[in-house]
Amino acid sequence: MTPDLDARTKDFGREIFARLDRQGPVLFTRPWLEDKLMGLGMHDPALKVQLFRFVDTLPYLKEDTEVSRHLREYLGEAGDQLPRWVRRGMAWIPQRGLLSQLLAWQARSNAERMARKFIAGSNVAEAVQAVWRMRTRRLAFTIDLLGEATITEAEADHVQKQYLDLIRGLTHEVNAWPEEPIIDRDDRGPLPRVNVSVKLSALYSQFDPIDPEGTSRAVRRRLRPILALAKQTGAFVNFDMEQYSFKDTTLRIFREILTEPEFRDWPHVGIAIQAYLTDTEADLHQLLDWVKYERRCPVWIRLVKGAYWDYETVLAAQHGWPVPVFTQKWQSDANFEKLTEFLLANVEWLVPAFGSHNIRSIAHAMAVAEQLQVPPRRFEFQMLYGMADPIKEAIQSLGYRVRIYTPYGQLLPGMAYLVRRLLENSSNDSFLRQGFAEGLSEEVLLRNPCDLSLLLRPQPIEKPPMLATNGQTVTSPTSPKAPPDEHFQNEPLSDFSRATNRDQMAAALREVRSQFGRTYPVVIDNQSQPVAKTLDSLNPSRISERVGTVAVATVEQANAAVASCLRAFDAWRDTPVEERAAFLKRVAQQFRRRRFELAAWICLETGKPWRESDADVAEAIDFCEYYAIEMQKLGRPQHRDVPGEDNRYFYEPRGVAVVIAPWNFPLAILTGMTTAALVTGNTVVMKPAEQSAIVGAKLMECLQAAGLPPGVANFVPGVGEEIGPTLVQHPDVALIAFTGSLKVALMINEQAAKTPGGQNFVKKVIAEMGGKNAIIVDDDADLDEAIKGVVDSAFGYAGQKCSAGSRAIVLSGIYEQFLNRLVEATKSLTVAPADEPGCSVGPVIDAEARDRILKMIDIGRREARLVYQTDVGALATQGYFVGPTIFADVPETATIAQEEIFGPVLSVMRAQDLDDALRIANGVKYALTGACFSRSPTNLEKVKRKFRVGNLYINRKCTGALVDRQPFGGFKLSGIGSKAGGPDYLLQFLVPRTVTENQMRRGFAPEPDAVA
């Protein structure tokens, strides 16, 4: 920036400040601090969090006593972190009676008053009144419709209708008002008076960047009538920008629909662009090229910094993805200025609307426009309703057009918007807070953000390992690997909002399809065995497709595999732990190298949708790396030496392990059990499920490519009933690791318990069995999240996970509301072949599974009320599809409430209160996973104590455990043994030994250090 420009920026800034009264109620429309909340929250982060949570929950609380209970609980949760006066005051919060009613009334009316500061009204008529009031102050408007998250197609239809009504209603009123040239015209002519802002994700319940094409199609279908009406009535439509993962799809839809013949010559459209994203500069260049060379008609760009900064940084950290936003405030400010210059230089094509309350950002735009001789009314400034009114007036008084982003809607959905605004304004970095609550000097506030870069030391957010900056997983086999004590980190899942990942997955599916029809043999001693009998492996999404043919191992081959393992055992046991760990890390590298290819095999052989197939490979990588690190820890002998006596405690492997894996996590579980056995020094007979034997063969390929010594793992696909008993009862087999059904697990356990003559050990059985997992929905739960959580848990991978949530236990007070939305959300799911990116529910694994599930549905019809079942139509003959099915009012003793179904069937059950819900949840023979959605800290504490399952999740779905973060496994009839991906898992594959050596010779003993 030239010194001149910076000086002019400061001139403009000072001019704006001169027109403000900084001592007055600048920040908000009405004397904000009288509410105290904001002022208190700003100085006490713990209090701020708890109060915001309380405000967020408030609209859901029906009873007065509930309001005081929640206030008490939220404040109580922060405990010692709260200021002393708040802690003392808590004792005075009334629990019931008149005072409690008074408190509830006060809390509600305060929250409502607060919300009304940011939300213009709850219906069109109120919104029109607000718009009229603004017009009398010569402020233009853009109206935004607040709503709950759109999780059903019915809700998306309703949103569309609301926009149509809104445009009609506003046009009717607003166009009849007398003209106000300062806002109704720019320097060239009239402007649309009616201006609406649209969030695209509200127009499609399955808005998902993994399927930009399908998402765009569905959104455009609902958007077209809105744009057509706007065009016809002379209104303006702006597309809001939401979270980063939606950005590319939003831009795509914007371009696609505005290139359609009906809209390509229509200039009254715009899109919000976020300066806090590092990608944005490139996006703007692309938009310019598109507008200039393809569309040839300008669009508006609302330049904002971005409203999801906290969300984006937390999400990136959780997933191990690159952070898409700048991490220091001055960088966002500086980028805003850079993009301001770009827009004003291209104002003929990209007409800017600067959405900011930051006087420096605003003044800079004024100075650039002046320098480029862009007339002040060619562009505009935009600000939020209820914020910084004097700044709006100051700018307007300087001759610029100011438009107010004016949300309207019901209080309940409005709370989320309110909390976003509160968070934004109370953040340390907020301009409004610094300028008006903290009273920083004008010179500081008007500083060039780039100057700050010199003052502040950079604090880069650490880039997660194994990631390239483009978000792709690094596949370099030479990446440095974890030294022994390095902290384990989960392999990031592929971010399918990125085109490069989608393209690679699509290419991998094509490549894998071209390899269909091959034959996969039994492999013993690293040698392929002659193939006699075979099984075809079909694509469950399209049964006309034969994925390949797999050899069926004979009993002789099973015996040969055990013999080979036995031969290899001694050498493998004596291989140093570091070498075995290094082998696992090489296997992980093979998986990384073949990441999308393996995901494609999983998708096509087992009918797993893209994201879940990718997660299967990521989990397999995690198992390798986690167990490698864990074994290196266990491999160090423990010493308990005393003078003259050396005591060493260490582990050694058990011997030959048989691994029998299921088809539902065809790579991850087979890899987990196999690598645990291998890294601990056992040799392995690997038996994949019949339905996923090709993925098993791929694992064998990876083991071999990583340098598997002959016989250390042998690949024995085949029919469980034929070779299972041979393997389990074999006298040379020391350990069986099994994951699968309860029935088979118990049978294996029984068979393995027999110790025939000649077998000098008792076999060890590790078994992960089923679940009948429940999700409790408390009556103050956030329904958007609870429904999404239940739907994902119940119908993700067509319910074929042992962790799947197959019972929703809902408290009476919220039951009907929950059920209605649940049914609508389920109706909105896309049942499709798993290889289609837009698939939300794919097929079940085979005909036998389909028939078994359908039989359970028949039983359910007799036991409970069938409220919904998706008709799968022609898919029924194309593949093994069962439509998501919901039963309501299911008695707790019903078969469908007690037995594992392993399909997309959900039982919804009513509970009188939380204790009742817990009793029902625990009242099954399994104890694997569970979840609870609640916003009551006390209830959640109770749930944590009393909901007895292996993996309990609070306010999230009950599937998707990650290695190390959520070690996985249950008890009761859900499992024998400790959790996979957890610190105790490997111990099961080992036997501990102690060696004690007497070092004393005739009264002389070496120093302990010398022998340690």
Ligand SMILES: Cc1cc2nc3c(=O)[nH]c(=O)nc-3n(C[C@H](O)[C@H](O)[C@H](O)COP(=O)(O)OP(=O)(O)OC[C@H]3O[C@@H](n4cnc5c(N)ncnc54)[C@H](O)[C@@H]3O)c2cc1C
């Ligand atoms: C009319 C209008 C429409 C809007 N529409 C959208 C929209 O469609 N989509 C959307 O996302 N937002 C939208 N916003 C919200 C807007 O992004 C925020 O109000 C805005 O970021 C606040 O910026 P400011 O310039 O007023 O304040 P400032 O206080 O100068 O900036 C605050 C912003 O800086 C950024 N920031 C904060 N901390 C850091 C940090 N450590 N590192 C880097 N950056 C940081 C964040 O973006 C934060 O919001 C809109 C705002 C307006 C006024």
